[in-house]
Amino acid sequence: MDHLVFEVGAALVLAAVATLLANRFKFSNVPFLIIIGMVVGPHIPAIGPLDLGFEESYDLLQFLGRVGVLFLLFYLGLEFSIGRLINSGRSIAVGGSVYIGINFTLGLLFGWLAGFQLAEILIVAGIITISSSAIVAKMLVDLRRTANPETEMILGIIMFEDIFLAVYLSILSGLVLSEGGSVGGTIITMLIVLGYILLFFVLARKASPFLNRVLDIRSSETFILVVFAALFFVAGFSETLHVAEAIGALLLGLVLSETEHRQRIERLVIPFRDFFGAIFFFSFGLSIDPLTLLDAALLSVLAVVLTIAGNFVAGMIAGRNAGLSSRASANVGLTIVSRGEFSIIVASLAIGGGLSGLIQPFAALYVLILSLLGPLLTKESGRIFGLVSKAFSREKAADDASG
Amino acid sequence: MNVRETQLPGIGRKFQADLRSGERIVVVIHDEGRREIYQFDRKDLDESIASFDLDDDEARQLAGIVGGMVYTPRALERVEMAFDALVIEWHKVEEGSRAEGSTIGELGVRKNFGATIVAVIGDGEQIINPGPEVSIRSGTTLVVAGEREQVAGFQAALTADRS
Numbered sequence: 001m002d003h004l005v006f007e008v009g010a011a012l013v014l015a016a017v018a019t020l021l022a023n024r025f026k027f028s029n030v031p032f033l034i035i036i037g038m039v040v041g042p043h044i045p046a047i048g049p050l051d052l053g054f055e056e057s058y059d060l061l062q063f064l065g066r067v068g069v070l071f072l073l074f075y076l077g078l079e080f081s082i083g084r085l086i087n088s089g090r091s092i093a094v095g096g097s098v099y100i101g102i103n104f105t106l107g108l109l110f111g112w113l114a115g116f117q118l119a120e121i122l123i124v125a126g127i128i129t130i131s132s133s134a135i136v137a138k139m140l141v142d143l144r145r146t147a148n149p150e151t152e153m154i155l156g157i158i159m160f161e162d163i164f165l166a167v168y169l170s171i172l173s174g175l176v177l178s179e180g181g182s183v184g185g186t187i188i189t190m191l192i193v194l195g196y197i198l199l200f201f202v203l204a205r206k207a208s209p210f211l212n213r214v215l216d217i218r219s220s221e222t223f224i225l226v227v228f229a230a231l232f233f234v235a236g237f238s239e240t241l242h243v244a245e246a247i248g249a250l251l252l253g254l255v256l257s258e259t260e261h262r263q264r265i266e267r268l269v270i271p272f273r274d275f276f277g278a279i280f281f282f283s284f285g286l287s288i289d290p291l292t293l294l295d296a297a298l299l300s301v302l303a304v305v306l307t308i309a310g311n312f313v314a315g316m317i318a319g320r321n322a323g324l325s326s327r328a329s330a331n332v333g334l335t336i337v338s339r340g341e342f343s344i345i346v347a348s349l350a351i352g353g354g355l356s357g358l359i360q361p362f363a364a365l366y367v368l369i370l371s372l373l374g375p376l377l378t379k380e381s382g383r384i385f386g387l388v389s390k391a392f393s394r395e396k397a398a399d400d401a402s403g
Numbered sequence: 404m405n406v407r408e409t410q411l412p413g414i415g416r417k418f419q420a421d422l423r424s425g426e427r428i429v430v431v432i433h434d435e436g437r438r439e440i441y442q443f444d445r446k447d448l449d450e451s452i453a454s455f456d457l458d459d460d461e462a463r464q465l466a467g468i469v470g471g472m473v474y475t476p477r478a479l480e481r482v483e484m485a486f487d488a489l490v491i492e493w494h495k496v497e498e499g500s501r502a503e504g505s506t507i508g509e510l511g512v513r514k515n516f517g518a519t520i521v522a523v524i525g526d527g528e529q530i531i532n533p534g535p536e537v538s539i540r541s542g543t544t545l546v547v548a549g550e551r552e553q554v555a556g557f558q559a560a561l562t563a564d565r566s
Contacts, residue, residue: 084412137413146414147429147441147451155412328449 007057008064014040015278026142028135030281030340031371034364037285038293054286061283068280069345070235070249071273073169076162077253078266085163088156095153095318096160099336102314104129104164106306114299119176120355126172127347127363128303130165132340133158135371139335139378150319150328154335157318165342166250170197173244173349189242196243200251208258215261220268227256227265244349277341284344284364292361299358300365307370308377311337312388330385331378338374343367438462491521491548494558498541502561508535516557518549 018036022029042058054061088096107125116124136158140146174193175186217223231249238248256265315333320326347363377384407419415433422428427443429451436459441451457465470493496502502510512520523530525543539545545561547554 079413081412084410087410133413141414141433144439144441144451144454146411146431146439147417147419147443147454149448151411152409152417155414159412325449 002056004057004060007054008060011054011057011061011279011282015282018282019278027375028132028138028338028340028371029278030132030135030344031368033278033281034285034288034344034368037282038288038290038364039285041286041288041290043289043291058286061279061286064276065280065283066245068273068276068278069246069348070231071269071276072280072341072345073246073250074231074253075266075269075273076166077250077255078257078262078269080163080166080254080257084159088159091318091322092153092156092160094321095332096157098317098321099157099311099314100129100160100164102317103307103310106310110303110306116356120359122172122175123346123349123355123359124303124362126165126168127339127343127359127366128307130161130339130342130346131158131336132338132342132371132374133162135338135340135374136336139338139375143379145331145335148328148331150324150331150335153318153322153324153332157332157336161336165346166254167197169250169346169349170243170247172346173247174242176349176355192241193243196238196241197247197251200255204255204258207255208260211256211259212261215256215259223264224268227268246345246349280348281341281344284348288361288364292357293365296358296362296365299362300369303362303366304369304373307339308337326389327382327385330388331381334377334381334384337370337377339367339370489548490551490554491546492554492558494545494547494561496539496541496543496545496561500541500561502539503541504538506536506538507533510539512547512557516549516560517553518547518557520545521548522546 014036015033018032019029022032040054042055104125107128108121110128111121111124114124136154140151140154145151170193171190174190215223215226217226231252234252235245235248238251239245256262312330312333315331315336316326316329319329319332324332343363344367347359404423405421409417409419411417411431415431418430418432420428420430425445427445427448429441429443431439431441433439438457438459439454440457441454443450444452507520512518520533521531523533523537523539523543523545525540530537547557549557
């Protein structure tokens with residue numbers, strides 16, 4: 001009996017239910033999809049006749065999830081704009097650098113103290129550093145803070161992080177996917193990866209007139225076929241050079257973002273990104289044995305505490321440096337603390353490298369906590385700032401009294 | 404009125420206007436067409452005290468009312484891509500501005516700036532599609548159409564004091 005379509009249908013029903021629930025509670029659907037994936041995954045023993053293991057469709061769902069990552073990163077590349085970055089101004093450049101400097105360093109330290117290997121430390125640092133652009137933008141709009149003075153700083157830091165993610169993922173995938181593990185082999189792989197990335201940067205600068213002509217296609221049927229053919233082919237070809245397919249998709253997005261068809265491609269990709277992206281988070285949940293969450297619990301909770309502290313401090317420094325008030329600066333860190341899609345993508349790279357099995361459940365739990373807790377911190381940022389400033393003033397008063 | 408325009412990457416554009424009365428009004432134009440309008444209290448510029456949302460068509464209608472003429476750019480809604488960069492600005496000619504007393508022909512609006520004066524609105528009279536012989540007086544409002552840069556260039560030249 002071939003139940004493939006039926007199983008995929010069941011998976012989509014679950015994903016739709018999870019997303020409906022998420023919308024009900026005004027949360028991102030990422031944690032809900034991961035949870036529901038874990039609950040119905042093959043690791044759970046069948047309860048009587050109710051067997052939702054997705055045995056037959058497991059591989060297919062993983063593949064559809066891979067397609068989801070391609071679309072997610074392709075879209076990230078499309079959104080990426082050097083011009084925007086140059087125009088973002090000095091205070092945002094300082095803020096973005098401070099933010100990444102502090103949080104990436106904390107991530108490296110954390111991975112090292114947790115006793116991971118080098119490649120794993122780099123992955124953990126990536127998971128911890130990158131905020132969820134989707135959740136942050138959604139929170140700003142939902143909480144009606146788009147007009148606030150700190151919003152430019154928040155979006156600027158997010159933009160910096162996305163660019164950092166693009167560069168970092170490219171380098172990381174070269175490291176993780178390089179076989180043999182000899183130093184020489186790794187260096188050669190890294191050089192190939194860097195050359196490949198540079199090639200795409202050159203293409204982005206030079207090839208846009210040519211691409212403008214090629215993509216000047218009236219029929220939307222032809223247009224979608226041409227764009228998707230390029231996307232899948234470039235992504236697949238990248239894999240043969242030890243550049244993760246997701247990075248190939250991202251680099252192609254980068255090249256196409258410089259053409260005048262950028263907006264048309266974006267409109268085209270968004271529904272695919274949302275659909276296959278949802279399958280990706282669901283299939284990520286499927287691949288995690290809920291029992292291993294317990295092993296990762298302590299690590300994840302520590303990482304969450306570290307992230308909140310690091311984000312708050314970095315936001316304060318960035319905000320104050322840009323001349324924002326203390327309260328607005330507190331909003332910066334407490335808004336960019338949400339974690340989501342990108343942390344999961346970084347973690348999924350670790351599958352390809354055959355690294356520690358702890359990374360997956362660690363990332364899952366970490367993202368589950370911070371994708372739910374992050375928006376709450378954002379919402380209550382005013383109250384949190386009040387508490388923190390009270391604590392500080394009391395400390396100061398005690399210092400003054402003793403001093 | 405001091406207007407600051409900034410990009411909100413991934414969301415849209417933000418216009419912040421500080422009024423003579425000391426109030427601060429912020430308009431956020433979302434990429435998908437929605438507008439959000441916020442009012443800030445002059446004593447606390449961190450938190451807005453009032454806000455409302457408009458759809459694209461509501462915003463256009465309201466802009467017509469606020470700008471002193473009810474105006475629905477039906478043609479613009481149909482032609483989407485070609486007029487991506489088209490803006491229409493209402494510009495009040497202040498006393499002592501460089502353009503005062505010159506005719507449209509003398510200013511060379513189209514030749515020098517690429518912009519077009521669509522209408523001149525004075526007290527009690529409206530000249531739609533004015534010819535080059537129409538002279539510009541202070542107190543009248545010019546409706547200028549063109550690409551964003553062209554209109555901005557024209558306005559900058561117009562507001563410059565006579566030197």
